[in-house]
Amino acid sequence: MSTPSTTDTATGGARLPLRRGLEGLTPYGAPQLDVPVLLNVNENPYPPSEAVVAEIADAVAKAAHGLNRYPDRDFPELRAELAEYLQVESGVALGAEQIWAANGSNEVMLHVLQAFGGPDRSVLSFAPTYSMYPEYARDTLTEWVAGRREEDFTLDVDHVRAQIAEHRPAVILLASPNNPTGTALPLDTIEAVCDAAAGAGPSGSDGAPTDAVVVVDEAYGEFRREGVASALTLLDRYPHLAVSRTMSKAFGMAGLRLGYLAATTQLVDHLRVVRLPYHLSAVTQAAALAALRHRAELMSQVASLRAERDALVTWLRGRGLTVADSDANFVLFGLFDDRHEVWNGLLERGVLIREVGPEGWLRVSVGTPQETAAFRAALEEVLGR
Numbered sequence: 577m578s579t580p581s582t583t584d585t586a587t588g589g590a591r592l593p594l595r596r597g598l599e600g601l602t603p604y605g606a607p608q609l610d611v612p613v614l615l616n617v618n619e620n621p622y623p624p625s626e627a628v629v630a631e632i633a634d635a636v637a638k639a640a641h642g643l644n645r646y647p648d649r650d651f652p653e654l655r656a657e658l659a660e661y662l663q664v665e666s667g668v669a670l671g672a673e674q675i676w677a678a679n680g681s682n683e684v685m686l687h688v689l690q691a692f693g694g695p696d697r698s699v700l701s702f703a704p705t706y707s708m709y710p711e712y713a714r715d716t717l718t719e720w721v722a723g724r725r726e727e728d729f730t731l732d733v734d735h736v737r738a739q740i741a742e743h744r745p746a747v748i749l750l751a752s753p754n755n756p757t758g759t760a761l762p763l764d765t766i767e768a769v770c771d772a773a774a775g776a777g778p779s780g781s782d783g784a785p786t787d788a789v790v791v792v793d794e795a796y797g798e799f800r801r802e803g804v805a806s807a808l809t810l811l812d813r814y815p816h817l818a819v820s821r822t823m824s825k826a827f828g829m830a831g832l833r834l835g836y837l838a839a840t841t842q843l844v845d846h847l848r849v850v851r852l853p854y855h856l857s858a859v860t861q862a863a864a865l866a867a868l869r870h871r872a873e874l875m876s877q878v879a880s881l882r883a884e885r886d887a888l889v890t891w892l893r894g895r896g897l898t899v900a901d902s903d904a905n906f907v908l909f910g911l912f913d914d915r916h917e918v919w920n921g922l923l924e925r926g927v928l929i930r931e932v933g934p935e936g937w938l939r940v941s942v943g944t945p946q947e948t949a950a951f952r953a954a955l956e957e958v959l960g961r
C-alpha cells in the first residue's frame with residue numbers, strides 16, 4: 577500500500593497549543609448539501625442580471641489595474657454610497673464617516689466586540705437568536721450572556737433591565753428582525769434598551785461607568801413589513817447605538833461579503849482602531865460600489881419576496897401550523913414532536929430547510945415562487961395534510 581505524499585498524515589499531528597476553550601470545536605456553518613431547492617440560509621434566490629454582472633466585472637477589471645497597490649484603508653467613497661443608500665431606504669441622513677464596513681456584517685460585529693468587549697467584559701443578547709453571536713464572544717474572549725425572549729419572541733423590558741443591571745455588559749446585541757424567529761422588535765422596546773444601557777456598561781479606565789453599546793442587527797431590515805420602523809431612526813438620540821446592515825440578504829449579494837454599520841463618528845472611529853489594515857480588498861470595494869449603483873434593480877425583488885413571505889405565513893397557518901410573525905425573508909414554523917423527521921422528509925423530496933431555533937420549530941427561507949411551491953408540495957406530503 578502506498579502512502580499518500582502529504583505531510584498531513586493521521587499520525588503526524590503535533591501537540592499544538594490550541595487556545596483553552598477551543599478544544600474539540602468544529603467550524604460553524606449550516607450544512608451545504610447539493611439538492612434542487614435550497615431554502616436553508618436566507619439567501620436572496622434571484623441572481624444578479626447579466627447587466628449587473630457585466631458592470632461588476634467591468635468595475636473589478638478596472639480595479640485590477642491597480643492591484644499592485646494596497647486598497648484605500650478608509651474607503652470613503654463606499655462609505656458615502658452606503659450612507660446614501662440608507663437615506664433612500666429609511667429616510668435617515670448620515671455622513672460617510674458614520675458608516676463602517678467589513679467583509680460581511682459578521683466581521684463588523686467582530687470589530688464591535690474587539691473594540692468594546694474582551695476579558696472581564698460581557699456581551700448580552702436574548703435567545704433564541706443568531707447562533708453566530710456566541711462565537712464572536714468566544715473569539716474575543718468576551719463573556720457570553722444570554723437572556724431570554726418571551727414565548728412570542730418579544731423582549732420583556734423588565735427582564736432586559738435586570739440582565740443589564742446584573743451583568744453591566746459592554747455590548748448588547750439585538751437582532752431585529754431576529755434570526756431564526758423572523759420577528760422584529762417594536763421601536764419602543766429598542767428605546768427602552770438604549771435608555772437602560774446608558775451608564776450601565778462596565779467601568780471605563782477612569783473608573784466611571786460607561787454606556788453599554790447597543791447593536792441592532794438589521795440584516796433583514798429591508799424585508800420589514802409596512803409600518804415597522806428601522807432603529808436607524810433612533811441614531812440621533814442615542815450615541816451608544818449602532819445599527820448593522822448587510823448586502824447579503826435583500827441586496828442579493830451574499831457572495832460579495834459586504835456588511836456595514838451606522839453609528840456616531842466616535843463609535844466608528846473606535847472600530848477603525850481594531851480592523852486589520854486593508855481588510856476590505858480593492859476588488860470588494862469596486863464590486864460593492866458597482867452593485868450599489870444598481871440598487872434599484874437588485875432590490876426590485878424585495879417587494880415580491882415580502883408578498884411571497886406573507887402568503888407563505890398564511891398558507892402555513894391554514895395548515896394548522898404555528899407560525900411566528902415574520903419581518904424577514906424566512907419563516908419559523910412548527911410545532912413538531914419530531915422536527916428532524918419533518919426536516920428529513922423534506923430533504924428526501926429535494927427541499928433543504930433549516931433545523932434551527934427552539935425545539936419543535938423549523939425555519940424555511942422564502943425562495944422563488946417555484947421553490948416555495950416545491951416546499952409547499954413536499955410539506956403536504958410529509959405531513960399528510
Ligand SMILES: *Cc1c(COP(=O)(O)O)cnc(C)c1O
Binds near residue numbers: 755
Ligand atoms: C445573515 C445574517 C447576517 C449577515 O451576515 P453577513 O456576514 O453580512 O453575510 C447578520 N446577522 C444575522 C442575524 C443574519 O441572519
